[in-house]
Amino acid sequence: MKKETEILVPLMTEVCDEGNICVEGLNVYYGDRQALKDINITLPAKKITAIIGPSGCGKTTLLKCFNRLIDSIDGTKVTGKVMLNGEDIFDPHADVIKIRKKMGLLSQRPYPLPMSIYDNVAYGPRIHGIRKKSELNQIVEYYLREASLWDEVMDRLNTPASGLSIGQQQRLCLARGLAVKPEIILGDEPTSALDPISSAHIEKKFVEFKNKYTIVMVTHILRQAIRIADYIIFMYLGEIIEHGPAHQVLDNPKDKRTSDYIKGIIS
Amino acid sequence: MNINKVEEGIFKVLMKTSTLLVLVSLFLIIYSILQKGLPSLSWAMITQTPKGGFFLGKGGGILNAIVGSLYLAGGSTILGLFISLPVALYLNVYRTKTSQFADFTRLCLDVLWGIPSIVYGAFGFAIMLLIGLKASLLAGIITLTLMVIPIMVRAMDEVIMTVPKGLIDASYSLGATKIETSIKVVSKQVLPGILTAVLISFGRSIGDAASVLFTSGFTDRIPTSLMQPAANLPLAIFFQLSTPIPEVQDRAYASALVLTVIILLISILSRIATKKFTKHKSLV
Amino acid sequence: MKGLTYFSIALLFLILIGLIYKSVPILKETSFGNLFFSTEWQPLKMKFGLLPFIISTLYVTIVAVVISVPLCLLTAIYLSEYADKRVIAFVNPLIDILAGIPSVIFGIWGIIEVVPLVRDYIAPAFGTTSSGYTILTGGIVLSIMIFPIIIHVLLEVFETIPEDLKNASLSVGATKWQTVKLVILRKAAPGVISAIVLGLSRAFGETLAVLMVVGNVIMIPISPLDPGYPITALIANNYGEMMSIPLYDSALMLASLILFVIVLVFNFISRRILKNIERKIA
Incomplete structure (x- = not known):
């Protein structure tokens, strides 16, 4: 079944080039339950790929595999490979810190660290050894500008980050993630807790960043996928059912489950 | 790095x-x-009351203390349950209306839980003087009851709180009154919780000395009425240890062993009760 | 149901009122300074200086907390962040059992193990001699008694920290330890303080275990290897004669009142903080 769809639908990309995330035969088990079943997919570099599907289909699990946050969930077992720049992320000798540094994460709700706005952005760089105040100042300003937050917070950098609005917090989290110079941005329904204006802000940023970063986002908002995604992956019950260029998957789904989901029959 | x-x-x-x-x-x-x-440790230790000169090393056992402790702990646990169960139910079944009140009650109970037992002892002693009661089994039970009320209420409360709200609503919607709901639905769900509360409180009151120090008195005989003084294990241990005679001190260790075994048994029983409860919870 | 609920709240105030009522005579007869700043304790001469007892209680409590807190913090962090489920399933029941052990057993154990340890090893190591019945001995015994409560509260506090907050730190390349140190402990700070205060107030009010091992000598202890005489021991040791000497009972009730008020305030504050943490999460 799956093999068939792969032949019918043009692959997003065939080769595991530099920068692409290539998933090969990935299985994830939570105890006895299999959360991901034989995932084979290549996510193209410098594009926005949206992962859609009903809740519980494994979208977030797949995302968590990329930066190995899956490690911190008790009782999981992972088999298969996720290749990035010729290295397997799940190689037992892989440096998890280095992998995570390459991937900025935006979670469903913003989680500012319990410290000031400045320290939130400086958190990553400091951990990776940058100590010089002038350098940190530059980094903080640069990435707060990148996240379009600088103008709103420049005069209160030393106040607790928890004092910001939810929308501002999410942009702060974006700046915090960017400050360690990732190649990839992972978004786990990054706008689901935000008001429409803040959501638009984040979407705009994603589109702007497309040339600099590979963006992978999980979303349950189909319209959002239509608006910003280049490629779409549809998952159902732990499997990839269909994937390809956004308009093709959305306008012309090959699989009945995909079309049912798009029509709102499965949710 | x-x-x-x-x-x-x-x-x-x-x-x-x-x-x-x-x-x-x-x-x-x-x-x-x-x-x-x-x-x-000998058979005589746990089956005989102290003979004359027990604290000088003569024969006998600590049956008086064992029975006294069981009376004190049993009495206060039963009395405590009669007071605590309605409070725990009240806090939960009527919680929608007065949740701020329930929260305040919980706070007070938590604070009461933390009050040192010697303070309960002093307070119990003050009450004794006030109502003209002598140091007796009854006075000891009353003091211990005051001490275990917060423990029992909160232990049951924690368990009842985990009863899904939907279950209570479902019972209402079938036309059950609040009282019926409390008794039928909640009690059935929380029976293991009550058991846990009983065991915790029993363990706590059997091991406590400071609160009964002033109130229950100490005697070599097994009390036959609530008005007689009663010995208890922790104080028996303490008194035996305070004598300079080595054999009596050795008996203190043996008595400590008896108390430890009782406490461990209670610990294991309450583990089993909790286990049983969590099994139920995963089914819901 | 309602009546009993009100009664359980009222209990708190009844104890307070009862103890105040009983303390009034001594407060009327003796000056504040003579009670709290005097070291003279001679009930027959109507001298009730509580200072040595207050200092001893504080001293023993502080020693207990200083020993207990680092161990409990490390244990709780290990259990909540590092240990796998099987370790937790093994350790938690044992900590519960420790919590259930009566204080007289701790006292006996203190006499069997800790007193000789202090007398034969610790005191000589510091170049002094000691009977082994010291503030330090009481502190060690108490520190173990308060393990369960501190660890228990800490575990609950750490549990309220959202997984996603930890992930936020991990995802910029922080190690687990950096996340613990820089994020979790900072976020949990109010809860950690509450846990410590709850442990502290437990130690503060503990009676029998301390009484059995601190020596009960009326003096102001300077070194941890000096004996002491905590408030709880004072109350417990003198209940027998308190009715036969005028004002004695009132002095002991005042001592109980001091214990009660301090523990009440500590508990109240830390429970409030913990409630707030819970509420924020929910």
Whole structure:
């Protein structure tokens, strides 16, 4: 079944080039339950790929595999490979810190660290050894500008980050993630807790960043996928059912489950 | 980078050592009591009351203290349950209307839980004087009851709180009254919780000395009425240990062993009760 | 149901009122300074200086907390962040058992193990001699008694920290330890303080275990290897004669009142903080 769809639908990309995330035969088990079943997919570099599907289909699990946050969930077992720049992320000798540094994460709700706005952005760089105040100042300003937050917070950098609005917090989290110079941005329904204006802000940023970063986002908002995604992956019950260029998957789904989901029959 | 790994490594070792130390302290305590108490433990110790000159090393046992402790702990647990169960139910079944009130009650109970038992003892003593009661089984039971009320209410409360709200609503919608709901639905769900509360409170009151020090008195005989004084195990241990005679001190260790065994049994029983409860919870 | 609920709240105030009522005579007869700043305790001469007892209680409590807190913090961090489920399933029941052990057993254990340890090893190591019945001995015994409560509260506090907050730190390349140190402990700070205060107030009010091992000598202890005489021991040791000497009972009730008020305030504050943490999460 799956093999068939792969032949019918043009692959997003065939080769595991530099920068692409290539998933090969990935299985994830939570105890006895299999959360991901034989995932084979290549996510193209410098594009926005949206992962859609009903809740519980494994979208977030797949995302968590990329930066190995899956490690911190008790009782999981992972088999298969996720290749990035010729290295397997799940190689037992892989440096998890280095992998995570390459991937900025935006979670469903913003989680500012319990410290000031400045320290939130400086958190990553400091951990990776940058100590010089002038350098940190530059980094903080640069990435707060990148996240379009600088103008709103420049005069209160030393106040607790928890004092910001939810929308501002999410942009702060974006700046915090960017400050360690990732190649990839992972978004786990990054706008689901935000008001429409803040959501638009984040979407705009994603589109702007497309040339600099590979963006992978999980979303349950189909319209959002239509608006910003280049490629779409549809998952159902732990499997990839269909994937390809956004308009093709959305306008012309090959699989009945995909079309049912798009029509709102499965949710 | 490397320094970080070294630091994390050092702290991991420290963390494991600390955990081990906490556990070892428990085993050390039990081991010491076993090692010191086992040699002087005899059948006579637990089946006889003290003979004349018991505290000078003459014959007899600590049956008076064992029975006294069981009376005190049993009495206060039963009395405590009669007061605590309605409070715990009230806090939960009527919680929608007065949740702020329920929260305040919980806060007070938590604070009461933390009050040292010697303060309960002093307060119990003050009440005794006020109502003209002598140091007796009854006075001891009353004091211990005051002490276990917060423990029992909160223990049951924690369990009842986990009863899904939907279940209560479902019962309402079938036309059950609040009282019926309390009794039928909640009680059935929380029976193991009540059992746990009873066991915790029993364990707590059988091991407590400071609160009954002023109130229950101490005697070599087994009390036959609520108005008679009653001995208890912790004080028996304490008094035996306070004598300068080695054989009597040895008996103190044996008595400590008896108390420890009772406490461990209660611990194990309440583990089983909790286990049973969590099994139910996963089914819901 | 309602009546009993009100009664359980009222209990708190009844105890307070009862103890105040009983303390009034001594407060009327003796000056504040003579009670709290005097070291003279001679009930027959109507001298009730509580200072040595207050200092002893504080001293023993502080020693207990200083020993206990680092161990409990490390243990709780290990259990909540590092240990796998099987370790937790093994350790938690044992900590519960430790919590259930009566204080007289701790006292006995203190006499069997800790007193000789202090007398034969610790005191000589510091170049002094000691009977082994000291503030330090009481502190060690108490520190173990308060393990369960501190660890228990700490575990509950750490549990309220959202997984996603930890992930936020991990995802910029922080190690687990950096996350613990820089994020979790900072976020948990109010809860950690509450846990410590709850442990502290437990130690503060503990009676029998301390009484059995601190020596009960009326003096102001300077070194941890000096004996002491905590408030709880004072109350417990003198209940027998308190009715036969005028004002004695009132002095002991005042001592109980001091214990009660301090523990009440500590508990109230830390429970409030913990409630707030819970509420924020929910």
